[in-house]
Amino acid sequence: xxxxxxxxxxxxxxxxxxxxxxxxxxxxxxxxxxxxxxxxxxxxxxxxxxxxxxxxxxxxxxxxxxxxxxxxxxxxxxxxxxxxxxxxxxxxxxxxxxxxxxxxxxxxxxxxxxxxxxxxxxxxxxxxxxxxxxxxxxxxxxxxxxxxxxxxxxxxxxxxxxxxxxxxxxxxxxxxxxxxxxxxxxxxxxxxxxxx
Amino acid sequence: xxxxxxxxxxxxxxxxxxxxxxxxxxxxxxxxxxxxxxxxxxxxxxxxxxxxxxxxxxxxxxxxxxxxxxxxxxxxxxxxxxxxxxxxxxxxxxxxxxxxxxxxxxxxxxxxxxxxxxxxxxxxxxxxxxxxxxxxxxxxxxxxxxxxxxxxxxxxxxxxxxxxxxxxxxxxxxx
Numbered sequence: 533x534x535x536x537x538x539x540x541x542x543x544x545x546x547x548x549x550x551x552x553x554x555x556x557x558x559x560x561x562x563x564x565x566x567x568x569x570x571x572x573x574x575x576x577x578x579x580x581x582x583x584x585x586x587x588x589x590x591x592x593x594x595x596x597x598x599x600x601x602x603x604x605x606x607x608x609x610x611x612x613x614x615x616x617x618x619x620x621x622x623x624x625x626x627x628x629x630x631x632x633x634x635x636x637x638x639x640x641x642x643x644x645x646x647x648x649x650x651x652x653x654x655x656x657x658x659x660x661x662x663x664x665x666x667x668x669x670x671x672x673x674x675x676x677x678x679x680x681x682x683x684x685x686x687x688x689x690x691x692x693x694x695x696x697x698x699x700x701x702x703x704x705x706x707x708x709x710x711x712x713x714x715x716x717x718x719x720x721x722x723x724x725x726x727x728x
Numbered sequence: 729x730x731x732x733x734x735x736x737x738x739x740x741x742x743x744x745x746x747x748x749x750x751x752x753x754x755x756x757x758x759x760x761x762x763x764x765x766x767x768x769x770x771x772x773x774x775x776x777x778x779x780x781x782x783x784x785x786x787x788x789x790x791x792x793x794x795x796x797x798x799x800x801x802x803x804x805x806x807x808x809x810x811x812x813x814x815x816x817x818x819x820x821x822x823x824x825x826x827x828x829x830x831x832x833x834x835x836x837x838x839x840x841x842x843x844x845x846x847x848x849x850x851x852x853x854x855x856x857x858x859x860x861x862x863x864x865x866x867x868x869x870x871x872x873x874x875x876x877x878x879x880x881x882x883x884x885x886x887x888x889x890x891x892x893x894x895x896x897x898x899x900x901x902x903x
Contacts, residue, residue, distance in 0.1 A: 550794055
């Protein structure tokens with residue numbers, strides 16, 4: 533396994549060692565694939581898009597100024613390329629996010645819960661089953677919710693880094709993240725309550 | 729002390745709720761603890777990878793394209809440059825017999841500027857074509873052809889840089 537840091541690798545690639553890009557590719561493949569998988573609805577387009585993203589990263593390496601983490605930069609290129617693709621396909625980007633209405637705001641602020649002897653439905657479900665249902669529910673979320681959830685929970689990015697990647701204000705990132713998780717929790721709870 | 733609101737519970741699970749009364753309350757409140765526990769299966773499930781994954785051949789496909797594709801400016805893009813410059817030289821070879829630089833110079837000398845109340849003498853003095861003709865008289869290639877060839881080379885370099893710039897289009901800046 534190559535232990536050179538990102539900066540050394542980039543310098544080496546820019547000096548003409550093309551094959552060193554394979555090391556960077558292996559390092560950031562999961563990040564790109566995760567984002568593409570969550571942002572692009574048509575599975576048949578994802579592989580080509582991943583290739584395009586890595587080629588774009590390769591061509592732009594000289595522009596990377598080391599002011600942020602390479603992972604943030606890679607995620608930004610991935611995000612922008614996916615957005616461009618979706619715009620070309622005329623997929624709605626933000627239209628499906630309704631502003632939080634008064635009821636939702638009240639719900640978020642409310643301390644809702646009735647203490648009970650039973651655990652919540654989600655706690656009783658098998659983890660594998662819950663993950664499978666979550667994947668299905670995830671596809672029904674608005675695009676920014678899916679993107680932010682992926683960057684936060686799968687890539688371990690901070691609110692600030694996500695704001696940089698998505699070009700959204702940090703407050704909006706937080707708000708979308710909380711709303712997305714609350715929405716998912718509600719849908720999953722409803723799903724398992726109905727099943728029960 | 730009030731119970732924590734939903735957003736504060738999520739902040740706590742994100743590790744972003746600052747130490748203080750809220751966290752003290754959370755540690756001692758069974759109701760808030762129960763609400764927190766209800767989020768934990770969701771947080772655990774959210775770390776699961778998407779079902780779709782790229783083919784194992786993806787890295788090799790990308791590397792093959794990188795090796796094949798011409799990516800850099802003129803100096804790194806030899807085949808592209810040779811083809812482009814070769815095309816321009818071929819165009820000159822075809823068009824050279826039709827060049828009549830002497831005729832163009834003669835026409836330029838006979839140019840009559842419109843009569844006005846102003847003196848145009850200073851402009852006539854700026855006409856460098858006769859001097860250029862005089863300097864290039866001993867050379868094998870007509871001066872105008874040389875100048876055009878230089879301009880064409882400059883055009884190739886500019887086009888090449890434009891292609892390189894277009895390829896970088898959409899890349900985030902200031903990273």
